[in-house]
Amino acid sequence: MKKFKIFYDFDEEEKFLHDMAEQGHILKKYSIFGLYHFEDTEPQNLNYKIDYRIFKNRKEFDNYIALFEDAGWRHVCGTRSSGNQYFLPMSEKAGTDIFSDRVSAAARYKTLYKLCMLNVVFLLFYLLIILLSVGGDLSKLTFLTPGLWERTGKAFWSAFFFELPFVLFRVIPPILLTVVAVLYCYWGAKAKKIYKLSINKVDKYE
Amino acid sequence: MNLEKYLPLTETTYYILLALLEPGHGYAVMQKAEELSNGRVRIAAGTMYGALDNLTRQKLIESVPSSDPRRKMYQTTEEGRHVLLMESQRLKHMIEIYNKLQGDV
Numbered sequence: 043m044k045k046f047k048i049f050y051d052f053d054e055e056e057k058f059l060h061d062m063a064e065q066g067h068i069l070k071k072y073s074i075f076g077l078y079h080f081e082d083t084e085p086q087n088l089n090y091k092i093d094y095r096i097f098k099n100r101k102e103f104d105n106y107i108a109l110f111e112d113a114g115w116r117h118v119c120g121t122r123s124s125g126n127q128y129f130l131p132m133s134e135k136a137g138t139d140i141f142s143d144r145v146s147a148a149a150r151y152k153t154l155y156k157l158c159m160l161n162v163v164f165l166l167f168y169l170l171i172i173l174l175s176v177g178g179d180l181s182k183l184t185f186l187t188p189g190l191w192e193r194t195g196k197a198f199w200s201a202f203f204f205e206l207p208f209v210l211f212r213v214i215p216p217i218l219l220t221v222v223a224v225l226y227c228y229w230g231a232k233a234k235k236i237y238k239l240s241i242n243k244v245d246k247y248e
Numbered sequence: 249m250n251l252e253k254y255l256p257l258t259e260t261t262y263y264i265l266l267a268l269l270e271p272g273h274g275y276a277v278m279q280k281a282e283e284l285s286n287g288r289v290r291i292a293a294g295t296m297y298g299a300l301d302n303l304t305r306q307k308l309i310e311s312v313p314s315s316d317p318r319r320k321m322y323q324t325t326e327e328g329r330h331v332l333l334m335e336s337q338r339l340k341h342m343i344e345i346y347n348k349l350q351g352d353v
Contacts, residue, residue, distance in 0.1 A: 093294050093297075136293075140293050141294045142291050
């Protein structure tokens, strides 16, 4: 079974996975942008815990998973660059959580926020390159056939459809980049808000 | 380098730096911190990994060659030792001043 769902709050996502497991749907895979793959089995009470991390190399990722395994947590899914890392306790020594203070739990949102903003910067940079390539004249991204709009009938339509694929090829990337940049801004803002909320609840020296 | 900025240390950081005076991997540090604190400081896996990552970036600990390919070994650096010393002096003063004033009462 597949389910599409977007979470901004890790606690809510953990609860969602727990509730799904109680109905007999066990998380098998998480693909980016909110697509959860579940496997149907008998209902279970599973205490999912989510960390958010990206690793600079395979060795560091292995080291991370080894530390969690040593401490009694099984890495259920997540890749080196997926961000979300899902864990389940596999022995008593795991305890109830993968964080022992709230500052480190909140740090996940800071990492998420920083990555969102980094993506926004990259996307804006690409947009700028596109803009510079047409000298700031956005009309150059649309129809370029001279005198196209003065033509009528068959002459117009054949020229129009001839150029249309090229226009789409020029216009779609900047639109897509803009949409994705806005989404990342929104996601980053949400992460920052939750970070601020959870950090303000704790004592500075905890 | 200005090491003052790291003070006061959190209890977690203090025990990690102490535990890593001898080289050890992440889980060994978790066990050692618990042992050194008489079972009071129990650092969970996610908190531990984050702390090791931060301390490495601050150069208070560093990774040293490991015989186990999957597990990184860490050790407290010269700077880390110095921070520990400064922190213990700070704490010592706090205890001394407490004893002195309590003694006066």
